[in-house]
Amino acid sequence: MKVYFDNNATTPLHPEVKKELIEAMGMFGNPSSMHAWGREARANVEDARSRVAGFIGAHDDEIVFVGSGSEANNTVLSLFVCASNQCIPGTKMRSSIITTKIEHPCVLETSECLAHRGARVKYLNVDRYGKVDLDQLAGMLGDDVGLVSVMMANNEIGTLQDIATISKMVHECGALMHTDAVQAVGKIPVDVAALGVDFLTISAHKIYGPKGVGALYVKKGIPYCPFIRGGHQERGRRAGTENTLGILGLGKAVEMRQLEMEAEEKRLASMKAILKKGIEERIDDIYFNGHPTDSLSGTLNVSFPGAEGEAILLYLDLEGIAVSTGSACASGSLDPSHVLLATGVDAERAHGSIRISLGRESTMQEVEYMLDILPKTIKRIRDMSTAYIKGGTHAASR
Amino acid sequence: MKVYFDNNATTPLHPEVKKELIEAMGMFGNPSSMHAWGREARANVEDARSRVAGFIGAHDDEIVFVGSGSEANNTVLSLFVCASNQCIPGTKMRSSIITTKIEHPCVLETSECLAHRGARVKYLNVDRYGKVDLDQLAGMLGDDVGLVSVMMANNEIGTLQDIATISKMVHECGALMHTDAVQAVGKIPVDVAALGVDFLTISAHKIYGPKGVGALYVKKGIPYCPFIRGGHQERGRRAGTENTLGILGLGKAVEMRQLEMEAEEKRLASMKAILKKGIEERIDDIYFNGHPTDSLSGTLNVSFPGAEGEAILLYLDLEGIAVSTGSACASGSLDPSHVLLATGVDAERAHGSIRISLGRESTMQEVEYMLDILPKTIKRIRDMSTAYIKGGTHAASR
Amino acid sequence: MLQAGEWAYTEKLKEHFMSPKNIMQGENTDEFDGVGMEGNLQCGDQMMVVIKVDRDTEVITDCQWKTYGCASAIASTSILSEMVKGKTLDQAFHISPKEVAQELGGLPDNKIHCSVLGDKALRAAINNYYVRNGMDDKVKQEQAKTICQCMSITDHDIEEA
Numbered sequence: 001m002k003v004y005f006d007n008n009a010t011t012p013l014h015p016e017v018k019k020e021l022i023e024a025m026g027m028f029g030n031p032s033s034m035h036a037w038g039r040e041a042r043a044n045v046e047d048a049r050s051r052v053a054g055f056i057g058a059h060d061d062e063i064v065f066v067g068s069g070s071e072a073n074n075t076v077l078s079l080f081v082c083a084s085n086q087c088i089p090g091t092k093m094r095s096s097i098i099t100t101k102i103e104h105p106c107v108l109e110t111s112e113c114l115a116h117r118g119a120r121v122k123y124l125n126v127d128r129y130g131k132v133d134l135d136q137l138a139g140m141l142g143d144d145v146g147l148v149s150v151m152m153a154n155n156e157i158g159t160l161q162d163i164a165t166i167s168k169m170v171h172e173c174g175a176l177m178h179t180d181a182v183q184a185v186g187k188i189p190v191d192v193a194a195l196g197v198d199f200l201t202i203s204a205h206k207i208y209g210p211k212g213v214g215a216l217y218v219k220k221g222i223p224y225c226p227f228i229r230g231g232h233q234e235r236g237r238r239a240g241t242e243n244t245l246g247i248l249g250l251g252k253a254v255e256m257r258q259l260e261m262e263a264e265e266k267r268l269a270s271m272k273a274i275l276k277k278g279i280e281e282r283i284d285d286i287y288f289n290g291h292p293t294d295s296l297s298g299t300l301n302v303s304f305p306g307a308e309g310e311a312i313l314l315y316l317d318l319e320g321i322a323v324s325t326g327s328a329c330a331s332g333s334l335d336p337s338h339v340l341l342a343t344g345v346d347a348e349r350a351h352g353s354i355r356i357s358l359g360r361e362s363t364m365q366e367v368e369y370m371l372d373i374l375p376k377t378i379k380r381i382r383d384m385s386t387a388y389i390k391g392g393t394h395a396a397s398r
Numbered sequence: 399m400k401v402y403f404d405n406n407a408t409t410p411l412h413p414e415v416k417k418e419l420i421e422a423m424g425m426f427g428n429p430s431s432m433h434a435w436g437r438e439a440r441a442n443v444e445d446a447r448s449r450v451a452g453f454i455g456a457h458d459d460e461i462v463f464v465g466s467g468s469e470a471n472n473t474v475l476s477l478f479v480c481a482s483n484q485c486i487p488g489t490k491m492r493s494s495i496i497t498t499k500i501e502h503p504c505v506l507e508t509s510e511c512l513a514h515r516g517a518r519v520k521y522l523n524v525d526r527y528g529k530v531d532l533d534q535l536a537g538m539l540g541d542d543v544g545l546v547s548v549m550m551a552n553n554e555i556g557t558l559q560d561i562a563t564i565s566k567m568v569h570e571c572g573a574l575m576h577t578d579a580v581q582a583v584g585k586i587p588v589d590v591a592a593l594g595v596d597f598l599t600i601s602a603h604k605i606y607g608p609k610g611v612g613a614l615y616v617k618k619g620i621p622y623c624p625f626i627r628g629g630h631q632e633r634g635r636r637a638g639t640e641n642t643l644g645i646l647g648l649g650k651a652v653e654m655r656q657l658e659m660e661a662e663e664k665r666l667a668s669m670k671a672i673l674k675k676g677i678e679e680r681i682d683d684i685y686f687n688g689h690p691t692d693s694l695s696g697t698l699n700v701s702f703p704g705a706e707g708e709a710i711l712l713y714l715d716l717e718g719i720a721v722s723t724g725s726a727c728a729s730g731s732l733d734p735s736h737v738l739l740a741t742g743v744d745a746e747r748a749h750g751s752i753r754i755s756l757g758r759e760s761t762m763q764e765v766e767y768m769l770d771i772l773p774k775t776i777k778r779i780r781d782m783s784t785a786y787i788k789g790g791t792h793a794a795s796r
Numbered sequence: 797m798l799q800a801g802e803w804a805y806t807e808k809l810k811e812h813f814m815s816p817k818n819i820m821q822g823e824n825t826d827e828f829d830g831v832g833m834e835g836n837l838q839c840g841d842q843m844m845v846v847i848k849v850d851r852d853t854e855v856i857t858d859c860q861w862k863t864y865g866c867a868s869a870i871a872s873t874s875i876l877s878e879m880v881k882g883k884t885l886d887q888a889f890h891i892s893p894k895e896v897a898q899e900l901g902g903l904p905d906n907k908i909h910c911s912v913l914g915d916k917a918l919r920a921a922i923n924n925y926y927v928r929n930g931m932d933d934k935v936k937q938e939q940a941k942t943i944c945q946c947m948s949i950t951d952h953d954i955e956e957a
C-alpha cells in the first residue's frame with residue numbers, strides 16, 4: 001500500500017487544478033503585452049487574483065503574486081532594512097522586528113540576516129503547546145517596533161495562533177502585522193479584515209495547487225517596496241514575467257478549497273482522532289506535540305522516545321508510508337526540530353518525533369494501515385535501541 | 399490570420415514541454431522529503447539540472463533554479479550591497495558595479511536601488527548599433543569594481559555583445575562578471591567556460607518553456623549568498639519548495655533547444671532577411687535599429703517616423719498580428735525605449751518603433767501576411783499623423 | 797521523466813538497514829567481555845557495542861550492538877559487527893570509518909559522523925576489555941582533539957571518515 005501522510009510538506013495537485021493547467025497550456029501570452037495574446041493572459045491572471053482575494057476577504061489589488069511562500073515572507077521582512085527607504089518615499093521604517101521561535105526557516109533565516117544588516121530582531125517564546133506568549137509580546141512592543149511576524153498555523157505541530165488578538169496589540173503600538181498563513185489558508189477560514197493583518201503569505205502547493213507560486217496580501221495604503229525589482233508587473237510590486245500557469249493553478253486551487261474545505265476538515269479531524277487513539281492504545285511511552293485542540297485538523301506530531309525520527313521515517317518508507325521528521329526543508333539538517341525545542345520538549349524526544357499530515361486524498365484504509373505498521377516499526381527500532389537497555393533512559397518505563 | 403511575432407516577450411510552450419508537464423503532474427513530492435515521493439521529485443529535478451548545466455557547459459552544482467530571469471538578475475546584483483557580509487564569511491565585496499544603459503529593467507531598477515543603498519553604479523554607453531563601448535569600460539575598471547553586468551543579447555534590438563572579451567577585461571581588474579543571457583541561451587551557442595563568466599541568467603519562458611522559472615549559473619568557488627532565504631533547497635542557495643513542474647519544463651525546453659536550435663536559427667535568419675527586404679521595399683522613410691549582423695536571428699526592430707508605436711501595435715493587433723513596442727514589461731510606461739535612446743535614436747524615432755520577434759512556430763506565410771498588412775497600417779497611421787502634414791518634420795522626406 | 801528516485805542511500809546500506817545483523821538481544825551486558833558506549837540520546841545518536849573475545853588468541857568471536865540512531869548508524873554498525881568477527885582486537889581497533897563507509901558503498905557527507913559512532917563504540921569496547929583484564933597498558937587513547945562535544949567526535953575521526 002502507498003500512503004502519503006506528508007501533506008504539510010506538499011500536496012498532490014487537485015484533479016481540477018490539473019485540468020485547468022492542461023487547458024491553460026495553450027494560453028501563452030505575456031500578461032504585460034498589449035496585443036490579443038497578452039490581453040488573454042492578463043484577463044486570466046486577473047480572474048485568478050479575484051478568486052484569491054475573494055477567498056481571504058481582500059480587494060483584488062491587495063494581492064501580489066509571487067514565486068513561493070518563502071519569497072512572500074522574504075519580501076515582507078526585507079521591507080524593514082533598507083538603509084535609504086528611497087523606494088517608500090516619506091516613510092521611515094522603524095527598525096525593530098518581532099517574530100517567534102517557531103517560524104518557518106524562511107522567516108527565521110531572513111530575520112537573522114536582517115539582524116546582521118542592522119535590524120533589531122526579537123523572538124517570542126511559545127508555551128508547551130506552541131502558543132505564543134502574549135504577555136511577552138506586550139512587554140516587547142514599543143515605539144521602535146516596525147513589524148511583528150507571527151505564523152498563523154505551524155507546519156510541524158499544527159498549533160494555531162490568535163492572530164486577531166496579536167494584530168490588535170501590534171497596531172496599538174503603531175507597528176505593522178504580518179502572518180505567514182501558508183499552512184492556514186485553505187484549511188481554516190481566513191479573513192484578512194477579521195484578522196486585521198497588514199501582510200499575509202499564501203503558498204499554492206500546500207493546498208493542491210502547483211509548486212513555485214504564492215501570493216502576498218498587502219493591505220491597501222501600507223508602505224511597500226518590491227523585493228524582486230524591474231518591470232511593471234503586479235503594478236510594480238513584483239518584477240518578472242508572471243507565472244501564468246502557476247497563477248491560474250493557484251486560482252483554481254483556491255476555488256476548490258472554497259468548495260471542499262469545510263467538509264474535508266471535519267473528515268480529517270475525525271481521521272486524526274482515530275489515528276491518535278490508535279497510537280495511544282498500541283504504543284506505549286509516547287507524547288503528542290502541539291496543541292490538543294487549537295491545531296490544524298490534519299496534523300499530528302508524535303514523539304517516540306528511544307526511537308530516532310529518521311529511522312522511523314525510513315522504515316515506514318520501506319512499507320510505502322510517507323511521513324516527515326520536522327519540516328521537509330530542514331531535512332539534511334541533523335539538528336532536532338527548533339519548533340519542538342521551543343515548546344520545551346527535550347532533545348531526545350525531539351529527535352524521536354515524526355509528523356503525520358493528512359490531506360484530501362487520505363483515507364480511513366490508510367489510517368488503518370498506518371496503525372498496523374507503526375507499532376511494529378517502533379517496536380523494531382526500540383528493540384535495537386540503547387535507550388531501552390538496562391540503565392538506559394527508558395528502561396524503567398518498560 | 400493569427401500571427402504571433404512577439405517571441406522575445408514570451409514564447410508558446412514546446413509541444414514536448416507540454417507533454418512533459420502533463421506527464422509530470424502526478425509527480426508531486428517535495429524534493430526535500432526523504433521518502434519515496436520526495437526522492438522521485440529530487441531525481442527528476444537533478445536530471446533537469448544536468449540538462450541545463452550540460453547545455454551551457456556548466457557543472458551540475460553550478461546551476462541554481464530560481465523563479466524567473468528577473469530573480470536571477472536581482473540575486474546577482476544584490477550580492478554586492480550587504481552592509482555586513484556575514485553571509486559570505488571572509489569576503490569583503492568591492493562596492494562599485496558597472497552595467498550598461500541597455501539592460502533589462504530588472505537590472506537597471508535593481509542597480510538604482512543599490513545606488514540608494516550605498517553602491518556606486520556606473521552605466522556603460524553603447525554605439526548606434528547597441529554595442530557596448532569597450533574603451534569606456536577599460537577606463538571605468540578599477541580596484542573598486544566588484545561586479546560587471548552586461549547582457550549577452552538585447553531583448554529589444556537583438557544586438558549581441560562580445561562577452562568573452564568583456565569577461566577577460568573584468569577579470570584582469572579582479573572583478574566578477576555577470577551576463578544576463580535570457581535572450582541568448584537557446585538561440586546562440588552559450589558556453590560558460592568560453593565566455594569566462596562567473597554568473598549567467600537563464601529564463602525558461604523565452605525558449606518555449608514555462609513562465610515563472612529560470613536558472614542562475616554560479617561558477618564554483620564564487621562568493622554567493624542566497625537572495626531568497628530559508629530552507630536548504632538548492633544546496634542552501636535559494637529557498638522555497640522547488641517549482642518541480644517548472645524545473646522539469648525548463649529541462650525539457652533546453653533539451654529541445656539542443657536538438658532544434660541550429661537549424662531553426664538559420665530558418666529564422668532567412669525569414670528575417672525577407673521581412674527586412676520587404677519592409678525596405680514597401681515602406682519608405684524607415685530605420686532598422688540594432689546591429690546589422692551581430693544580432694539575434696529572429697529579432698527585427700524598426701522605426702517608422704511619423705507613426706506612433708502603440709498605434710502600430712494596436713492596428714496590427716486588429717489584423718491578428720502581435721508585435722511589441724520596446725519590451726513587454728515596459729508596457730504601461732509612456733517613455734520611449736531606453737534602449738533605443740541609448741543607441742542615439744531620437745525620441746520621435748524611438749516612439750515610432752516596433753519589435754518583430756520570430757520564433758519556432760513562425761512561418762513564411764505569416765511573414766508574407768505581415769508584409770501585406772504592415773505597409774497599409776503604416777500608411778494609415780502616417781496619413782493621420784501631424785508629422786506628415788505639410789511642413790511636418792518628415793514632409794521633406796516624402 | 798524519471799520514474800523512481802533512488803534510495804537516499806546505497807542498496808547495500810538499505811539491505812543492512814532492513815535486516816540489521818547482530819543486534820544485541822536482551823539487556824544483559826554481563827555475558828560479554830567488553831562493552832563500549834558512545835554518544836548520548838540528547839544529541840540524537842547513541843551507540844553501544846559489546847564483544848566476546850577468545851582470551852588466548854585475542855580474536856573477537858562475537859560482536860553485537862544497540863543504537864539510538866539513524867539509518868546510517870544502524871547500517872554502518874551492522875556491517876561493522878560483521879567485519880570485526882574473526883579479527884584480533886588490534887586489527888579491529890584499526891578498522892577506520894572510511895573502510896566501513898566503503899563497505900556500504902559510500903555515505904552522504906552529512907551522514908559520515910553516524911558511521912564514526914559505531915567505530916568509536918567498538919574501540920571503547922576493546923579498551924573496556926583491556927581494562928577489565930588488567931591490560932591497562934594496552935588501552936589506546938585517541939590523540940585527536942574533540943571538535944564535536946556533543947558526539948564526542950574528533951577531527952581525527954572526520955579525517956579518517
Ligand SMILES: Cc1ncc(COP(=O)(O)O)c(C=O)c1O
Binds near residue numbers: 407
Ligand atoms: C534580457 C532579459 N532579461 C531578463 C528578463 C526577465 O526574465 P523573466 O521574465 O523570466 O523575469 C527578460 C524578459 O522578460 C529579458 O528579455
Ligand SMILES: Cc1ncc(COP(=O)(O)O)c(C=O)c1O
Binds near residue numbers: 104205637639
Ligand atoms: C509555514 C510555512 N511557511 C512558509 C513555507 C514556504 O513556502 P514555499 O515552499 O512556497 O516557499 C512553508 C512550506 O514550505 C511553510 O510550511
Ligand code: FES
Binds near residue numbers: 085
Ligand atoms: S531604496 Fe530602499 S528598498 Fe530600494
Ligand code: FES
Binds near residue numbers: 486
Ligand atoms: S549578512 Fe550579508 S547578505 Fe546576509
